[in-house]
Amino acid sequence: MPELPEVETVRRGLQPHLEGRRIARLTLNRDGLRWKFPPDLVQVATGATVTGLRRRSKYVLLDLDREAAILIHLGMSGRMLIEGAGLGDFHRDPAILPRHDHVVFETDAGTRITLNDARRFGMVDLIRGSSPLLDVLGPEPLGDDFTGAVLAAAFVGRRAPVKAALLDQGVVAGLGNIYVSEALHRAGIDPRRAAGRIGRARLDALVSHIKDVLTEAIAAGGSSLRDHRQTTGELGYFQHSFRVYDREGAPCPRPGCGGSIQRIVQSGRSSFWCPRCQR
DNA sequence: CTCAGCTCCTGCGGGC
DNA sequence: TGCCCGCAGGAGCTGA
Numbered sequence: 123m124p125e126l127p128e129v130e131t132v133r134r135g136l137q138p139h140l141e142g143r144r145i146a147r148l149t150l151n152r153d154g155l156r157w158k159f160p161p162d163l164v165q166v167a168t169g170a171t172v173t174g175l176r177r178r179s180k181y182v183l184l185d186l187d188r189e190a191a192i193l194i195h196l197g198m199s200g201r202m203l204i205e206g207a208g209l210g211d212f213h214r215d216p217a218i219l220p221r222h223d224h225v226v227f228e229t230d231a232g233t234r235i236t237l238n239d240a241r242r243f244g245m246v247d248l249i250r251g252s253s254p255l256l257d258v259l260g261p262e263p264l265g266d267d268f269t270g271a272v273l274a275a276a277f278v279g280r281r282a283p284v285k286a287a288l289l290d291q292g293v294v295a296g297l298g299n300i301y302v303s304e305a306l307h308r309a310g311i312d313p314r315r316a317a318g319r320i321g322r323a324r325l326d327a328l329v330s331h332i333k334d335v336l337t338e339a340i341a342a343g344g345s346s347l348r349d350h351r352q353t354t355g356e357l358g359y360f361q362h363s364f365r366v367y368d369r370e371g372a373p374c375p376r377p378g379c380g381g382s383i384q385r386i387v388q389s390g391r392s393s394f395w396c397p398r399c400q401r
Numbered sequence: 402c403t404c405a406g407c408t409c410c411t412g413c414g415g416g417c
Numbered sequence: 418t419g420c421c422c423g424c425a426g427g428a429g430c431t432g433a
Contacts, residue, residue, distance in 0.1 A: 125426060156409070156428090180427080198427055199411075222411085241410045243427060282404060291428075298426055345426080389405060392424085 124180060124196045126263065126296030127339035131358060132202050133177045136235065139204055140172045140184060143229040151224050155239060156197065159225075160248045166190050167227075167248075179259050179295035183249075190250050197243030206233040259295040263332050268294060270326035277325070280317040285388050287317035297332065300345060300367045303394045305332045307366045307376075312400045313386070313393045338363065366394040374399060 124132065148167040150159055170186040177183070184192040196202075201218065208231075218238055225237040225246055237244065247253065260276065261268040276293045277284075287293055288302045297305070306313050308331035311324060320328070339345060344358035365375045366383050374381040374396040381398025 128426075195427080197410095198425070217412090219412095239410095240412065241425090241427095243409070280403075286404080289427090300426065390407085 124200065124344075125298035125301050126177075126180060127301070127336055127342075127360065128344035128358065129180045129182060129196065129296075130177055130340050131344040132196070133175050133182050135204065136182070136202060137175045139229065139231070139233050139235060140227075141175055142171065142173075143231055143233075144169065144171045145227055146230050147226075147228040149226040149228075151226070155224060155242045155244045155246065157245060157247075159246055163192075163246070163248050167192060178256055179262070179291060180298070181256070190248050193245070193247045193249050193253060193255065194237065195245040195255075196237075197239060197241060197245070199241040200237060200239040200244040203236040203238055204233060205236070206231075209233070258292055260291060260293045261295065263294050263296055263336055268329060268333075270322060270329045273325050273329055274322055277317040277320065282317055283314050283388055284311060284317045284320060285313035285393050289389075289391075294332070296336075299391055299393075300364070301332070301335055301339065303367050304335045304365060307395060307400060308335060310400055312397075313388065313395050315401075366396065369394060 145167050146169075148164050150164060153159065166188065167186070170188055170190075172184050173187050174185045175182065176185065180195060182194045184194070186192065203214065203218070205214070219240070222238045222240045223236045224239055224242070227235040229235070237246065245255075247255070249256075261272060273294070277287060280287055285302055285306065288297050288305070289299070303313070305328065309324065309328040311320065311328060339360040342358055342360035342363065345361040345364070346357040346359070369383045370385040372383045374383060376396065376399050379396060379399045381396040383394055384397055386393050386395070
Protein backbone atom coordinates (compact mmCIF):
# COMPACT_ATOMS: atom_id res chain seq x y z
CA MET A 123 0.00 0.00 0.00
CA PRO A 124 1.94 2.87 1.28
CA GLU A 125 4.53 5.27 0.06
CA LEU A 126 5.01 8.71 1.53
CA PRO A 127 1.71 10.22 0.28
CA GLU A 128 -0.32 7.28 1.55
CA VAL A 129 1.42 7.33 4.92
CA GLU A 130 0.89 11.07 5.22
CA THR A 131 -2.79 10.50 4.41
CA VAL A 132 -2.97 7.90 7.16
CA ARG A 133 -1.27 10.25 9.63
CA ARG A 134 -3.76 13.00 8.85
CA GLY A 135 -6.65 10.58 9.18
CA LEU A 136 -5.48 9.37 12.57
CA GLN A 137 -4.60 12.74 14.00
CA PRO A 138 -8.07 13.96 15.06
CA HIS A 139 -8.77 10.63 16.72
CA LEU A 140 -5.48 10.23 18.57
CA GLU A 141 -3.96 13.62 19.30
CA GLY A 142 -4.72 14.60 22.87
CA ARG A 143 -6.43 11.28 23.51
CA ARG A 144 -5.47 8.74 26.09
CA ILE A 145 -4.82 5.15 25.05
CA ALA A 146 -7.29 3.26 27.24
CA ARG A 147 -6.30 -0.14 25.96
CA LEU A 148 -3.82 -1.69 23.55
CA THR A 149 -4.43 -5.24 22.35
CA LEU A 150 -1.83 -7.30 20.50
CA ASN A 151 -3.29 -10.30 18.68
CA ARG A 152 0.06 -11.91 17.89
CA ASP A 153 3.62 -11.55 19.08
CA GLY A 154 4.87 -9.44 16.21
CA LEU A 155 4.83 -8.58 12.52
CA ARG A 156 8.12 -8.29 10.69
CA TRP A 157 9.76 -8.32 14.12
CA LYS A 158 8.45 -9.16 17.54
CA PHE A 159 6.71 -6.33 19.33
CA PRO A 160 8.78 -4.83 22.16
CA PRO A 161 7.93 -6.60 25.41
CA ASP A 162 6.98 -3.40 27.21
CA LEU A 163 4.79 -2.00 24.42
CA VAL A 164 1.45 -2.62 26.12
CA GLN A 165 2.66 -1.44 29.47
CA VAL A 166 4.12 1.80 28.14
CA ALA A 167 1.20 2.60 25.85
CA THR A 168 -1.63 1.85 28.25
CA GLY A 169 -2.78 5.02 29.96
CA ALA A 170 -0.45 7.23 27.95
CA THR A 171 -1.73 10.33 26.21
CA VAL A 172 -0.80 10.86 22.57
CA THR A 173 0.70 14.32 22.39
CA GLY A 174 1.22 14.40 18.63
CA LEU A 175 1.51 12.45 15.41
CA ARG A 176 4.50 12.81 13.15
CA ARG A 177 5.59 11.23 9.90
CA ARG A 178 9.19 10.45 8.99
CA SER A 179 9.63 8.79 5.60
CA LYS A 180 7.07 5.98 5.58
CA TYR A 181 6.86 5.78 9.37
CA VAL A 182 4.10 7.21 11.53
CA LEU A 183 5.19 8.19 15.03
CA LEU A 184 2.81 8.57 17.94
CA ASP A 185 4.45 10.76 20.57
CA LEU A 186 3.41 9.82 24.07
CA ASP A 187 3.42 11.91 27.25
CA ARG A 188 6.27 9.81 28.55
CA GLU A 189 9.76 9.37 27.22
CA ALA A 190 8.69 7.23 24.30
CA ALA A 191 6.99 7.18 20.93
CA ILE A 192 5.21 4.38 19.10
CA LEU A 193 6.64 3.83 15.62
CA ILE A 194 4.44 2.24 12.97
CA HIS A 195 5.38 1.12 9.46
CA LEU A 196 2.67 -0.31 7.21
CA GLY A 197 4.91 -2.48 5.04
CA MET A 198 3.22 -3.49 1.80
CA SER A 199 -0.28 -4.30 2.95
CA GLY A 200 -0.80 -2.49 6.25
CA ARG A 201 -3.94 -0.44 6.85
CA MET A 202 -5.22 1.61 9.76
CA LEU A 203 -8.95 1.34 10.36
CA ILE A 204 -10.87 3.76 12.56
CA GLU A 205 -14.15 2.61 14.01
CA GLY A 206 -16.29 3.40 16.97
CA ALA A 207 -18.26 5.99 18.78
CA GLY A 208 -19.59 8.93 16.80
CA LEU A 209 -18.21 7.80 13.47
CA GLY A 210 -21.51 7.03 11.82
CA ASP A 211 -21.99 4.11 9.49
CA PHE A 212 -18.43 2.96 9.00
CA HIS A 213 -18.60 0.21 6.47
CA ARG A 214 -15.77 -2.23 6.79
CA ASP A 215 -14.76 -3.65 3.41
CA PRO A 216 -15.36 -7.40 3.62
CA ALA A 217 -12.04 -7.91 1.83
CA ILE A 218 -10.23 -6.62 4.93
CA LEU A 219 -10.18 -9.83 6.91
CA PRO A 220 -10.49 -9.60 10.70
CA ARG A 221 -7.92 -12.33 11.09
CA HIS A 222 -5.29 -9.80 10.02
CA ASP A 223 -6.23 -7.32 12.76
CA HIS A 224 -2.96 -7.51 14.66
CA VAL A 225 -2.87 -4.40 16.83
CA VAL A 226 -5.90 -2.60 18.27
CA PHE A 227 -5.81 0.76 20.08
CA GLU A 228 -8.84 1.92 22.04
CA THR A 229 -8.97 5.55 23.12
CA ASP A 230 -10.74 7.25 25.98
CA ALA A 231 -13.17 8.63 23.38
CA GLY A 232 -14.36 5.12 22.59
CA THR A 233 -12.65 4.98 19.22
CA ARG A 234 -11.02 1.77 18.04
CA ILE A 235 -7.99 2.05 15.76
CA THR A 236 -6.85 -1.18 14.17
CA LEU A 237 -3.68 -2.07 12.31
CA ASN A 238 -4.64 -4.72 9.76
CA ASP A 239 -1.77 -6.19 7.75
CA ALA A 240 -2.28 -9.33 5.68
CA ARG A 241 1.33 -9.82 4.65
CA ARG A 242 2.80 -8.79 8.00
CA PHE A 243 5.71 -6.84 6.54
CA GLY A 244 4.78 -3.96 8.84
CA MET A 245 6.48 -2.95 12.06
CA VAL A 246 5.41 -1.58 15.41
CA ASP A 247 8.17 -0.46 17.72
CA LEU A 248 8.69 1.68 20.77
CA ILE A 249 11.43 4.27 20.51
CA ARG A 250 13.12 6.52 23.01
CA GLY A 251 14.63 9.51 21.32
CA SER A 252 16.01 8.12 18.11
CA SER A 253 16.08 4.68 16.56
CA PRO A 254 18.44 2.86 14.22
CA LEU A 255 15.49 2.60 11.83
CA LEU A 256 15.30 6.37 11.59
CA ASP A 257 19.01 7.12 11.81
CA VAL A 258 19.74 5.59 8.41
CA LEU A 259 17.19 7.69 6.55
CA GLY A 260 18.09 10.40 4.07
CA PRO A 261 16.34 13.76 3.82
CA GLU A 262 12.59 14.17 3.57
CA PRO A 263 11.82 14.77 -0.11
CA LEU A 264 9.41 17.61 0.70
CA GLY A 265 11.85 19.33 3.02
CA ASP A 266 13.89 22.39 2.09
CA ASP A 267 17.06 20.38 2.70
CA PHE A 268 16.30 18.07 -0.23
CA THR A 269 17.87 19.85 -3.19
CA GLY A 270 19.60 19.06 -6.47
CA ALA A 271 22.94 19.62 -4.74
CA VAL A 272 22.09 17.10 -2.03
CA LEU A 273 20.90 14.54 -4.57
CA ALA A 274 24.03 15.08 -6.68
CA ALA A 275 26.23 14.48 -3.64
CA ALA A 276 24.34 11.29 -2.80
CA PHE A 277 24.71 10.03 -6.38
CA VAL A 278 28.46 10.63 -6.75
CA GLY A 279 30.18 7.47 -7.93
CA ARG A 280 27.00 5.42 -7.90
CA ARG A 281 26.67 3.13 -10.88
CA ALA A 282 23.33 1.66 -9.87
CA PRO A 283 20.36 2.60 -12.06
CA VAL A 284 18.72 5.82 -10.91
CA LYS A 285 15.52 3.84 -10.34
CA ALA A 286 17.24 1.71 -7.69
CA ALA A 287 19.14 4.65 -6.20
CA LEU A 288 15.92 6.58 -5.59
CA LEU A 289 14.41 3.58 -3.81
CA ASP A 290 17.35 3.68 -1.38
CA GLN A 291 15.83 5.32 1.69
CA GLY A 292 19.26 6.58 2.70
CA VAL A 293 19.38 8.76 -0.41
CA VAL A 294 15.93 10.26 0.01
CA ALA A 295 13.33 8.95 2.43
CA GLY A 296 9.81 8.05 1.46
CA LEU A 297 9.79 7.26 -2.25
CA GLY A 298 8.60 3.85 -3.37
CA ASN A 299 8.02 1.98 -6.57
CA ILE A 300 5.11 4.07 -7.84
CA TYR A 301 6.38 7.59 -7.28
CA VAL A 302 9.89 6.82 -8.51
CA SER A 303 8.49 5.76 -11.88
CA GLU A 304 6.21 8.78 -11.96
CA ALA A 305 8.96 11.27 -11.06
CA LEU A 306 11.44 9.84 -13.59
CA HIS A 307 8.86 10.08 -16.33
CA ARG A 308 8.08 13.68 -15.48
CA ALA A 309 11.80 14.46 -15.47
CA GLY A 310 12.39 12.64 -18.77
CA ILE A 311 15.10 10.41 -17.29
CA ASP A 312 15.66 6.79 -18.32
CA PRO A 313 15.25 4.65 -15.18
CA ARG A 314 18.21 2.50 -16.31
CA ARG A 315 20.63 5.42 -16.35
CA ALA A 316 23.46 5.22 -13.82
CA ALA A 317 22.66 7.55 -10.94
CA GLY A 318 26.14 9.07 -10.96
CA ARG A 319 25.91 9.98 -14.63
CA ILE A 320 23.07 12.45 -14.54
CA GLY A 321 23.92 16.10 -14.96
CA ARG A 322 23.23 18.66 -12.29
CA ALA A 323 20.52 20.49 -14.23
CA ARG A 324 18.61 17.28 -14.74
CA LEU A 325 18.94 16.44 -11.04
CA ASP A 326 17.57 19.86 -10.15
CA ALA A 327 14.59 19.12 -12.39
CA LEU A 328 14.21 15.65 -10.92
CA VAL A 329 14.07 17.02 -7.39
CA SER A 330 11.43 19.49 -8.45
CA HIS A 331 9.32 16.75 -10.08
CA ILE A 332 9.64 14.51 -7.02
CA LYS A 333 8.29 17.32 -4.84
CA ASP A 334 5.49 18.02 -7.29
CA VAL A 335 4.27 14.45 -7.67
CA LEU A 336 4.33 13.82 -3.92
CA THR A 337 2.53 17.08 -3.19
CA GLU A 338 -0.15 16.32 -5.78
CA ALA A 339 -0.60 12.80 -4.45
CA ILE A 340 -1.00 13.99 -0.86
CA ALA A 341 -3.59 16.53 -2.01
CA ALA A 342 -5.49 13.67 -3.67
CA GLY A 343 -5.49 11.57 -0.52
CA GLY A 344 -2.87 9.17 -1.87
CA SER A 345 -3.36 6.33 -4.28
CA SER A 346 -5.75 3.44 -3.80
CA LEU A 347 -4.40 0.30 -5.37
CA ARG A 348 -6.37 -2.89 -4.93
CA ASP A 349 -8.62 -2.07 -2.00
CA HIS A 350 -6.46 0.31 -0.03
CA ARG A 351 -8.57 2.94 1.68
CA GLN A 352 -7.89 5.98 3.70
CA THR A 353 -8.47 5.52 7.40
CA THR A 354 -11.99 6.83 6.89
CA GLY A 355 -12.75 4.13 4.35
CA GLU A 356 -12.71 6.66 1.52
CA LEU A 357 -10.62 6.06 -1.56
CA GLY A 358 -7.64 8.18 -2.41
CA TYR A 359 -7.79 9.06 -6.07
CA PHE A 360 -4.26 9.83 -7.21
CA GLN A 361 -4.09 6.49 -9.04
CA HIS A 362 -6.20 8.13 -11.74
CA SER A 363 -3.33 10.56 -12.24
CA PHE A 364 -0.63 7.96 -12.82
CA ARG A 365 1.18 8.77 -16.05
CA VAL A 366 3.15 5.52 -16.33
CA TYR A 367 2.75 3.28 -13.27
CA ASP A 368 0.88 0.08 -14.19
CA ARG A 369 0.14 1.48 -17.64
CA GLU A 370 2.16 -0.87 -19.83
CA GLY A 371 1.18 -0.52 -23.46
CA ALA A 372 -0.70 2.75 -22.98
CA PRO A 373 0.29 5.78 -25.03
CA CYS A 374 2.80 8.09 -23.35
CA PRO A 375 0.84 10.98 -21.85
CA ARG A 376 3.55 13.54 -22.64
CA PRO A 377 2.07 15.87 -25.24
CA GLY A 378 3.48 15.17 -28.69
CA CYS A 379 5.63 12.23 -27.57
CA GLY A 380 3.79 9.41 -29.31
CA GLY A 381 5.70 6.69 -27.45
CA SER A 382 4.14 3.86 -25.51
CA ILE A 383 4.69 2.87 -21.90
CA GLN A 384 6.95 -0.11 -21.30
CA ARG A 385 7.42 -2.30 -18.26
CA ILE A 386 10.89 -3.54 -17.34
CA VAL A 387 12.18 -5.33 -14.25
CA GLN A 388 14.98 -3.72 -12.24
CA SER A 389 16.31 -5.34 -9.06
CA GLY A 390 13.32 -7.62 -9.17
CA ARG A 391 10.73 -4.85 -9.29
CA SER A 392 8.67 -3.37 -12.10
CA SER A 393 9.59 -0.04 -13.61
CA PHE A 394 7.26 1.74 -16.02
CA TRP A 395 8.62 4.26 -18.46
CA CYS A 396 8.52 5.70 -21.96
CA PRO A 397 11.60 4.79 -24.03
CA ARG A 398 10.86 7.64 -26.38
CA CYS A 399 10.93 10.62 -24.05
CA GLN A 400 13.02 9.30 -21.16
CA ARG A 401 16.73 9.43 -21.88
C1' DC B 402 31.48 0.56 0.07
C1' DT B 403 28.16 -0.80 -3.54
C1' DC B 404 24.95 -3.66 -5.59
C1' DA B 405 21.80 -7.56 -6.99
C1' DG B 406 19.27 -11.15 -5.25
C1' DC B 407 16.71 -13.33 -1.69
C1' DT B 408 13.50 -13.34 1.94
C1' DC B 409 9.59 -12.56 4.94
C1' DC B 410 3.82 -13.41 4.01
C1' DT B 411 -0.95 -13.52 2.06
C1' DG B 412 -4.21 -12.49 -1.62
C1' DC B 413 -5.71 -11.73 -6.12
C1' DG B 414 -6.19 -11.81 -11.06
C1' DG B 415 -5.08 -13.79 -15.43
C1' DG B 416 -4.33 -17.73 -18.26
C1' DC B 417 -5.11 -22.35 -19.30
C1' DT C 418 -15.38 -23.72 -12.99
C1' DG C 419 -11.01 -24.56 -10.81
C1' DC C 420 -6.16 -24.60 -10.36
C1' DC C 421 -1.57 -22.73 -10.85
C1' DC C 422 1.52 -19.11 -11.47
C1' DG C 423 3.15 -14.58 -11.27
C1' DC C 424 2.95 -10.43 -9.16
C1' DA C 425 1.96 -6.90 -5.48
C1' DG C 426 2.82 -0.27 -2.55
C1' DG C 427 8.89 -2.50 1.59
C1' DA C 428 13.27 -3.09 3.20
C1' DG C 429 16.77 -5.76 5.95
C1' DC C 430 20.16 -9.13 5.17
C1' DT C 431 23.70 -11.78 2.64
C1' DG C 432 27.41 -12.61 -0.22
C1' DA C 433 29.96 -11.35 -4.37
